[in-house]
Amino acid sequence: MEASGSGGTTTGTSPAETAPEAEARWTATIGRKIRVVVAKPGLDGHDRGAKIIARALRDAGMEVIYTGLHQTPEQIAETAIQEDADAIGISILSGAHMTLVPKIVELLQAQGVDDVLLTVGGTIPTRDIDQLKSMGVDEVFTPGTGTDEIVEFIRNGVEGRSRSI
Amino acid sequence: MEPASTSAGSEAAGSAESGTADRVDEESARNDAAAAEPPTAEKNFTTMSGKPIKARYGPDDLKGNPAEEIGEPGQYPFTRGPYESMYRGRNWTMRQFAGFGTVEETNERFHYLLEHGQTGLSTAFDMPTLMGYDSDHARSLGEVGREGVAVDTLDDMEILFGGIPLDRVSTSMTINAPAAMLLAFYVLVGERQGVPPEKLAGTIQTDILKEYIAQKEWCFPVEPAMRLVTDMVEYCTDNMPRWHPISISGYHIREAGATASQELAFTLKNGFTYVERAIDRGIDVDAFAPRLSFFFNAHIDFFEEIAKYRAARRIWARELKETYGAKKPESMRLRFHTHTAGVSLTAQQPLNNIVRTAIEALAGVLGGTQSLHTNSFDEALALPTEEAVRVALRTQQIIKEETGVTNTIDPLGGSYFVESLTDELEADAYDYFRRIDELGGMVEAVRQNFPQREIGDAAFTFQRELDEKERLIVGVNSHRHEEEEVPLLHIDPALEDKQIERLRKTREERSQADVDRALAELKKVAGAGGNLMYPIIGAARHRTTEGEMVSALQDVFGTYTETPVF
Numbered sequence: 001m002e003a004s005g006s007g008g009t010t011t012g013t014s015p016a017e018t019a020p021e022a023e024a025r026w027t028a029t030i031g032r033k034i035r036v037v038v039a040k041p042g043l044d045g046h047d048r049g050a051k052i053i054a055r056a057l058r059d060a061g062m063e064v065i066y067t068g069l070h071q072t073p074e075q076i077a078e079t080a081i082q083e084d085a086d087a088i089g090i091s092i093l094s095g096a097h098m099t100l101v102p103k104i105v106e107l108l109q110a111q112g113v114d115d116v117l118l119t120v121g122g123t124i125p126t127r128d129i130d131q132l133k134s135m136g137v138d139e140v141f142t143p144g145t146g147t148d149e150i151v152e153f154i155r156n157g158v159e160g161r162s163r164s165i
Numbered sequence: 166m167e168p169a170s171t172s173a174g175s176e177a178a179g180s181a182e183s184g185t186a187d188r189v190d191e192e193s194a195r196n197d198a199a200a201a202e203p204p205t206a207e208k209n210f211t212t213m214s215g216k217p218i219k220a221r222y223g224p225d226d227l228k229g230n231p232a233e234e235i236g237e238p239g240q241y242p243f244t245r246g247p248y249e250s251m252y253r254g255r256n257w258t259m260r261q262f263a264g265f266g267t268v269e270e271t272n273e274r275f276h277y278l279l280e281h282g283q284t285g286l287s288t289a290f291d292m293p294t295l296m297g298y299d300s301d302h303a304r305s306l307g308e309v310g311r312e313g314v315a316v317d318t319l320d321d322m323e324i325l326f327g328g329i330p331l332d333r334v335s336t337s338m339t340i341n342a343p344a345a346m347l348l349a350f351y352v353l354v355g356e357r358q359g360v361p362p363e364k365l366a367g368t369i370q371t372d373i374l375k376e377y378i379a380q381k382e383w384c385f386p387v388e389p390a391m392r393l394v395t396d397m398v399e400y401c402t403d404n405m406p407r408w409h410p411i412s413i414s415g416y417h418i419r420e421a422g423a424t425a426s427q428e429l430a431f432t433l434k435n436g437f438t439y440v441e442r443a444i445d446r447g448i449d450v451d452a453f454a455p456r457l458s459f460f461f462n463a464h465i466d467f468f469e470e471i472a473k474y475r476a477a478r479r480i481w482a483r484e485l486k487e488t489y490g491a492k493k494p495e496s497m498r499l500r501f502h503t504h505t506a507g508v509s510l511t512a513q514q515p516l517n518n519i520v521r522t523a524i525e526a527l528a529g530v531l532g533g534t535q536s537l538h539t540n541s542f543d544e545a546l547a548l549p550t551e552e553a554v555r556v557a558l559r560t561q562q563i564i565k566e567e568t569g570v571t572n573t574i575d576p577l578g579g580s581y582f583v584e585s586l587t588d589e590l591e592a593d594a595y596d597y598f599r600r601i602d603e604l605g606g607m608v609e610a611v612r613q614n615f616p617q618r619e620i621g622d623a624a625f626t627f628q629r630e631l632d633e634k635e636r637l638i639v640g641v642n643s644h645r646h647e648e649e650e651v652p653l654l655h656i657d658p659a660l661e662d663k664q665i666e667r668l669r670k671t672r673e674e675r676s677q678a679d680v681d682r683a684l685a686e687l688k689k690v691a692g693a694g695g696n697l698m699y700p701i702i703g704a705a706r707h708r709t710t711e712g713e714m715v716s717a718l719q720d721v722f723g724t725y726t727e728t729p730v731f
Binding site for chain 1: 292293295296298304305306307308311312376379380381382420421422508511512513545546547548621624625628629631632638640641642650653655656658726727728729731
């Protein structure tokens with residue numbers, strides 16, 4: 001994850017599958033599209049990134065539920081559970097990530113949700129990234145990350161989990 | 166940009182051939198391959214906003230009667246600048262946006278900046294303050310003092326401006342939905358310092374339309390929010406002749422992903438909407454229009470930005486005169502603050518941001534800005550350290566004191582390219598005005614998510630171009646290398662407790678009966694009509710908190726929930 005800034009191109013892994021191909025394969029595996037909740041906790045209104053990611057995931061064949069702005073951790077956990085999300089993408093640029101993200105993790109765990117892929121995106125200082133990951137966040141994407149990288153991480157992560165079940 | 170990358174490319178290719186391939190990373194090798202190919206007809210020579218650019222411009226590219234369209238500095242239509250003497254007469258105000266932690270830390274930063282030659286103040290409030298929540302509200306947890314300074318009551322405001330003579334230093338405050346409450350605090354701090362409202366100089370942002378469009382910090386539904394804006398315009402027209410009650414802001418619209426044309430169009434259209442509301446209120450356009458000011462982004466596409474500022478001045482002048490019947494030149498004269506583009510800063514190789522900021526700041530200066538904020542190089546990572554802020558301020562001082570660009574007024578005026586680009590941006594803006602009018606005006610367009618959708622589309626297009634390397638950002642999708650760490654500012658989480666404790670003390674010391682009476686009066690005026698500034702000042706005087714006032718108004722007005730589009 002130290003490489004989050006220098007990630008970007010993903011040559012080297014499997015040749016790019018087109019979105020319809022990936023969608024078809026996934027749908028055949030579990031019977032529906034990958035479902036992602038894109039969530040904006042905190043009071044900041046910086047939704048440029050969240051909306052771009054939501055759109056990129058949708059274009060990649062996923063079903064995207066965008067919570068809208070200013071959500072409490074309770075609202076986000078509730079949405080993820082109700083929507084039976086495969087992944088949650090939290091976007092936060094308010095500086096409150098060390099308060100709000102652990103709260104979301106805690107609420108999900110309390111409800112017995114342990115199979116959701118959890119990613120965080122935003123202006124997250126390096127020293128907070130390790131801590132977030134040790135709490136159960138699967139990946140932290142910092143500014144400059146390409147959308148392809150995020151799409152691929154979510155697809156691989158969700159598929160990996162479904163295989164291990 | 167192209168010639169530069171070509172020459173850098175051939176150099177790198179040369180060293181690769183001489184056996185030092187390990188020093189050439191994969192990225193630049195790829196760039197070299199691209200540079201070696203001759204430019205094809207489809208190669209994009211476009212501005213950052215996607216506007217096609219020709220290889221050369223000449224006299225045929227100037228529209229109409231150039232002398233009339235361009236005019237003279239300080240004269241209608243003000244294309245060349247709002248003042249006759251521009252920076253020869255008075256330099257732009259160096260105004261660094263600052264605010265973090267509690268009022269004590271920010272007050273200290275204010276003094277630091279003034280000691281280093283800054284000439285005006287600009288206050289960044291934290292997210293709870295921007296949303297109208299007190300620091301002890303459940304929603305404020307973890308957010309107090311994180312992205313700006315926490316201000317709950319008049320007591321906080323007094324410490325924030327402690328030791329700063331408000332009759333001599335002009336202050337800008339970035340606050341919108343609860344702007345009226347913060348203006349009330351400021352007026353009362355002035356009063357405690359013995360400075361009457363008519364002597365206070367500065368700006369409060371108050372631009373609520375761009376909040377619904379882009380910045381997304383709101384307290385009330387659109388209509389009552391517009392009423393509050395008009396109340397402030399009316400109050401300031403009557404009481405604060407040196408104050409700018411609205412800073413009509415394109416900055417956040419651009420940061421949310423808008424193109425230069427969209428920034429220009431939506432900002433000006435918001436401005437016209439405020440003008441219409443004030444005229445409808447019965448205020449003479451020439452009484453308030455001279456006190457409206459603007460706030461634009463300075464992004465990295467140098468000439469497009471300069472053209473944007475010039476187009477903005479010309480459009481504003483024409484519309485104020487011809488559509489809104491202004492008679493005074495001061496009403497037609499658009500003055501603006503510039504803030505270099507936060508979104509152009511990269512978390513990768515942060516020192517490169519100093520260069521970006523310098524170029525953007527220069528665009529603001531060549532575009533004729535009245536005040537300028539330069540970003541600090543570490544701001545893609547955190548709030549800036551003192552050292553980073555000093556470099557940012559020095560950047561402005563270097564432009565002013567060393568480069569000589571202020572020697573002559575509007576040095577780019579008459580450039581075939583710049584004038585042509587100015588005309589094009591102007592035409593784009595009028596196209597948007599028409600589309601917005603067809604939807605029923607800006608308030609209705611906002612309700613229908615029109616500007617929000619346009620901006621979202623532009624942001625997505627830009628990201629796709631980055632992903633596909635049609636556009637390059639050094640350190641992000643080009644010229645990458647291992648990262649160096651820079652020291653970052655860390656906000657002590659204990660500051661939140663300190664602020665909550667101060668708030669608790671204020672609540673304990675004040676007369677709750679006075680507060681209750683003041684809040685009842687505020688609600689009464691909210692329901693019955695009348696200018697809300699007066700009961701807000703009344704309540705603030707009794708140390709009513711910002712959150713209590715906002716909450717009282719929400720009881721009458723309701724709240725706002727966005728229907729997001731992506």
